[in-house]
Amino acid sequence: MTSRMLLSALFPLALTACGKSENNADDMTGMDMPKVAGKAADKDAVVLSAQQITDAGIELALPNVGGIAGAIELPGVVQGDPQGVQVVSATIGGRLVSLTRNLGQTVRQGDPLAIIESREAASLKAEVEAARARADLGQSNLRREQRLFAERVSPEQDLVAARTAATEAGIALRLAEQQLGATGGGGGAMNRIAMRSPISGQIIARPALLGQTVDTNAELYRVANLRRVTVQVSLSPADAGRVRPGMRVEVSAAGRRQDGRVTFVSPVLDDNTRLVLLIATLNNTGGLWRVGEPVTAAIMLPATGDRSVTVPSTAVQSVEKTTVVFVRTRSGFRAVPVTTGRRNGDQVTITSGLNGAERVATTNSFTLKAELGKGGEMDMG
Structure with missing residues (x-):
């Protein structure tokens, strides 16, 4: 077959294919196409990350099961x-040379709150330095004895003695460091120790005064989360x-x-x-x-034997004439249609739609209602 005859045969097929492509495109205009990745494909779903939920101030709660x-x-x-209130006390006696926080200020765990100047602090730090020097010397002697023993210059008993001395020096160093650490450590100068916050929270009491001489265990601050x-x-x-x-x-x-x-x-x-x-x-x-x-x-x-489900009234919203409660899902929330019954104070009885095991949005649930009209994905920018 010549090239001209081949082109004549393929030309009608090409026209037919183009026609089918255009018809298919027209047919698909009425179909529900999947939404772009990141958008909620379900019209009743709101896509939110855990951080967005926190930023929006949305609080969660389990429904109450059982009538009142x-x-x-x-x-x-x-x-x-009781687990959120801690006292910061002086771990050694001495003079307060710095108080870094005032009432109402926030602190993080480990922040220095006070610095105490004390002869005891100087002794503890000096003991650590001396123990560190002895430990370094013990390690140096051990390396030298290991080399001499390998060269058959020194007997094995000298190597054993050097290893024992190095081990004991290391133990003494760790003990000195732990004793210093028990007081708080730090503080800058050799004779100063820093008192640190044991938890993150807010200063609710400060009985200490700058320049005051305090005894061991004297209360300096009280921190509350x-x-x-x-x-x-x-x-x-x-x-x-x-x-x-x-x-x-x-x-x-x-x-x-x-x-x-x-x-x-x-x-x-x-x-x-x-x-x-x-x-x-x-x-x-x-x-x-x-x-x-x-x-x-x-x-x-x-009430005995009553298994009715109740939620706070702030959890109940109306969306397009349908009463819903927003239930937490892996990707955010879903608006679940419910039927409500009587009210008892700020509690609403749910007669159908919930089984009591769901986590529902209570505080600021109205923001989720607003998001349904935006395609189900919250813009926190």
Whole structure:
């Protein structure tokens, strides 16, 4: 077949292929195409990273399972989390030559808060330097004896003695360093020791004064991490028998209200009051509560046999005439349609849509509602 005949045969096929390509393109205009990577393919989903959730101030909580039979309402006092309040005390006696933080300032774990000038500090640091010198000398002698023994100049007993001396010098150095480390170490000059913060938090007390001479164990600062606080309540033995750890506690004071959880119910009575101590824990990331503040704590007693699911009213949103709750997923949140029942204070009963095991958005859930209209991906820029 000549080249001209071959071109004549292929030309109609090319026209047919072009026609099919154009028709296919027209047919696909009405199809739902997948969204660009990074966008939410589900119209009910909001794509958010963990950092974006934190930056948006969205808080999560598990729904309450079980109806409320009643509440025990009692006065309480806000206290710092026992694990979140630490005292910075003087590890050696001496004179305070520097105090680096004032009340209210934030600190990080390991930050130097005070410097003490002391003869004891000078002795400890000198002992470390002397022990280090002895350790270096022991290692030098050991290397020399190893070389002499290898050359058959020195007997084995000299090598053993050198190895023993080097080991003992190393042990003495580690002991001296640990003794210095127990005081805090650092401080710059030979006779100075730095007192460091044991935790990250905020300075809530500073009884020390610059230039003051302090004894060992004298309190210099008090540091508190108040991201979590506790509420202490005293219960009668009869009421304490109806309360269990994990129950919801509604804490209120001066126009503020927040839910917490019972974390401890004392198994013994107070010797003086003959009452039972109850401790509830609150999330205080926003600094809503102050230590020592009087509050009212309502302990919610669940109804026997009731498995109804309730969520805070702030978790319930309306999207296109549908009532939804935003449930946490691996990639963000999903708007789950729910049916609501009665309200009890700031709690809403969910009659269908949730089983109680989901983590739902409570605080600032309205921002997720707004994001659904933007394609489901939050722009934090």
